[in-house]
Amino acid sequence: ILNVEQSPQSLHVQEGDSTNFTCSFPSSNFYALHWYRWETAKSPEALFVMTLNGDEKKKGRISATLNTKEGYSYLYIKGSQPEDSATYLCAFMTTDSWGKLQFGAGTQVVVTP
Amino acid sequence: ETGVTQSPTHLIKTRGQQVTLRCSSQSGHNTVSWYQQALGQGPQFIFQYYREEENGRGNFPPRFSGLQFPNYSSELNVNALELDDSALYLCASSPGLAGGRGEQFFGPGTRLTVL
Numbered sequence: 001i002l003n004v005e006q007s008p009q010s011l012h013v014q015e016g017d018s019t020n021f022t023c024s025f026p027s028s029n030f031y032a033l034h035w036y037r038w039e040t041a042k043s044p045e046a047l048f049v050m051t052l053n054g055d056e057k058k059k060g061r062i063s064a065t066l067n068t069k070e071g072y073s074y075l076y077i078k079g080s081q082p083e084d085s086a087t088y089l090c091a092f093m094t095t096d097s098w099g100k101l102q103f104g105a106g107t108q109v110v111v112t113p
Numbered sequence: 114e115t116g117v118t119q120s121p122t123h124l125i126k127t128r129g130q131q132v133t134l135r136c137s138s139q140s141g142h143n144t145v146s147w148y149q150q151a152l153g154q155g156p157q158f159i160f161q162y163y164r165e166e167e168n169g170r171g172n173f174p175p176r177f178s179g180l181q182f183p184n185y186s187s188e189l190n191v192n193a194l195e196l197d198d199s200a201l202y203l204c205a206s207s208p209g210l211a212g213g214r215g216e217q218f219f220g221p222g223t224r225l226t227v228l
Binding site for chain 2: 004006031032034036041042043044045046049089091093097098099100101102103104105106
């Protein structure tokens with residue numbers, strides 16, 4: 001993998017269901033992996049910054065895992081609510097380009113009541 | 114604590130014109146990064162400024178230039194606008210290069226349309 005890839009591109013989820021999606025990134029020179037939630041007409045909001053292989057982070061019903069050796073991260077939403085509807089972006093940073101976030105195209109999540 | 118603000122919110126220009134976008138960083142942050150998000154894509158890194166000096170640049174031509182001021186606010190200038198420059202321009206600030214995990218705090222963006 002040369003760039004950040006996110007899948008799926010979009011996701012429709014029923015309220016109350018749980019879901020997850022993937023971010024794949026190059027595993028060489030890894031420094032950090034960021035997840036952002038971006039609601040329409042708002043600023044991207046940082047969810048997690050993960051740096052260590054095996055890292056697991058949790059914020060309310062949202063959690064993320066990181067595998068730096070194979071170059072992927074999963075984001076999980078448990079018991080989805082309509083307010084979880086947003087585009088979720090992941091971005092990675094390498095040791096030789098600190099400060100430069102390389103973003104995926106995002107996964108758009110729509111939660112319907 | 115005031116977050117990152119950007120102005121203007123929207124802008125319409127014609128090909129060949131020049132544009133200046135502005136960003137005020139979050140209080141206490143001395144690093145500003147600019148990103149371009151074209152339709153259907155993730156944000157692409159344009160450049161970063163740290164203490165008024167450019168500190169890294171993405172794959173953008175020289176007609177994209179920037180400035181950072183002593184109060185750490187920043188400007189993005191684009192000369193000779195092209196249709197493909199139509200995009201959302203995001204500014205992000207962070208509390209410096211030393212240490213940390215590269216956390217960046219984003220503004221809401223400026224939507225530029227080039228006709």
